[in-house]
Amino acid sequence: MLKINRIGRRIVFAFLIFGVTLVFVFGVILVIALQSFEANMLDDILYTELQEYQMQIKNAKTLGFPNSRMTIHTYITPFDEIDDMPVHVRDLTQGFHNVTYNDRYFRVLVEHIGETRFTVQFDETSIRQHGRDFVYMVWLCSIIILIIALVIGWKVSLRVINPIKQLVKQVSAFKHQPGESLDLSVFSDDEIGILAEKFQHHHEQLQQLLIREKEFASNVSHELRTPVTSISLAAELMSAKPNLSALEFGRIRRIQRAVDEISELIETFLMLAQIKNESNLFHDDCALMPIIRKVIEQQRVWLGDKPVEMIIEEKEPLKVKAPPGILSVLVANLVRNAFRYTNQGTVTVSTTTSQLIVTDTGAGINAAMQAQLSEHTVNDNSGNTDRARLGLSIVQRICERYGWTLSFNSAEGQGSQFTVLFF
Structure with a gap:
């Protein structure tokens, strides 16, 4: 179910990324367009005002605010009287300027005509405040759009994921009801x-x-x-x-x-x-040591008169949730191989709380068969080891069926150790 939830999150995340990208691009374009429109509009107003004053007062050389209005002030000043102008417009060059003075914002146009300096000033403080309010409104709308995108993404993910969850649930039921x-x-x-x-x-x-x-x-x-x-x-x-x-x-x-x-x-x-899923249906704990002792007695015939010492070590009691018959087959194949291919030395069968360990001092396993065991492909039926290969293949199949882990350590001519990890 974790992967399905990740699919749902990816769908929501995709809608979120799409919404963020769309809102960000749209917001930036809108703000830039607003600022550009505002600047162009103010420049047009200033230039129009300047043209009107030039037409009305062609020879004016009076410092002050002729026809001054609330937001537009015009200074018509001879060059030798520029020092008497307000400080925030005194040193401006020709052209358009953005000026901040006494916490107010001005758009200023300066133009020299003959010996006269024309300075038209527009107070855009209120316009800028409205512009900031507009930007805040844009971002507020963006947040609302993002929330809507998240809700839509969540709804869409539910519509997409719910059928998959139903399919997974029904397929998972096969495990208990084949x-x-x-x-x-x-x-x-x-x-x-x-x-x-x-x-x-x-x-x-x-x-x-x-x-x-x-x-x-x-x-x-x-x-x-x-x-x-x-x-x-x-x-x-x-x-x-x-x-x-x-x-x-x-x-x-x-x-x-x-x-x-x-x-x-x-x-x-x-x-x-x-056996089909019996590992999930069999819940009784089965003690392994009695099975080990019984199997060893049954398989002693393979030792014959060989000088081999049999050692049983119960380091810790081991109980496994599995049918006794399966455990008997598992132990028998490991013990039989140890008995069959050990001509002298010892065969040791030991248990811990989670492991069965069968160790022998026999012939060991050659490199080719070790590779097959590692790849779970014990399928070579040549030579004198046919029954050993078959026994190990059976052990591997049992371990795979019940979710156990089979590991081994062997060197040719130096013996082998097989370990079954039950949990």
């Missing part, structure tokens, strides 16, 4: 509705695939169990015969071990094929 279907009626006939239809189509295909997989696993397990059971019973009957030679008894034991291993593989594949 057989459920999407309610397509809540989606409009748009891109999200099309996406929901595609999700539904793929979900139905996956459900059909799972059903076929379960049926296949059930049928195959039934077909395989019958001959395996027959072989197992035949081996038991043969081992019960009197006067068996050591060679014959050894061969029968090899048959029984092979039958036991095939039976374990059948049960493992059947369980892996049928």
Whole structure:
């Protein structure tokens, strides 16, 4: 849901950026246009006033305010009497000027005609105050526009995000109710509705695939169990015969071990094929140490007469939320590989509050297989390590299914250590 909220925030942010940019550009243009219009208007007024005075008083040389009005004052001064003019306009050159004097603002036009200096002054203090009020009004309107943009962006984001949230909610429900279907009626006939239809189509295909997989696993397990059971019973009957030679008894034991291993593989594949989200449905804590001891006794046959010491260390009690059968398969594959490929030394199985650690002093793992383990692609079926590869592949699949982490540390000829982190 965090990513969906980010999409909504991005939509609102986009509207906000658009609103800020639009308002800023519009406000700046409006203020600049106002100031330019004001300056041009005042310059036109001053120039018009000057032209009128020039026409009315062509030879005037009197200092003062002839025809002075409230906002416009005109000074007509000979050059030798300029020092008698007001200080704020005395030293101005010809042209237009902005002058501030006694906290008032003036627009001044100065022009020399013959021996006379014409100075027209316009008091624009009130105009500037109105201009500031206008700028404040522009920014106030800008803030209102930004608020409106935020509200519109929020509304639009809700209209866009709500269907996505509904789709995510319904798809997430598949995790706990795999057989459920999407309610397509809540989606409009748009891109999200099309996406929901595609999700539904793929979900139905996956459900059909799972059903076929379960049926296949059930049928195959039934077909395989019958001959395996027959072989197992035949081996038991043969081992019960009197006067068996050591060679014959050894061969029968090899048959029984092979039958036991095939039976374990059948049960493992059947369980892996049928489990669907059981990691979320199984809530009972299962103690791992009793399973470890039982598995070790079952797998001791792989040690035979090899000088290998078996060490069990329960550093801290470990309980895992998973079916005992799955835990048994996990431990059995790790222990079996350790027993099979350790000719001398030790095999240590230890637990902490969150980890299962299986360490051996056996043959170790070559670089090629380590690369496959790191990439989760244990698929090479060559050489004498077929069963080891298959066992590690099963362990990887179980860990992936339940969200556990499998790590290893191994050097060829120096042994291996496998660690399963449960939480």
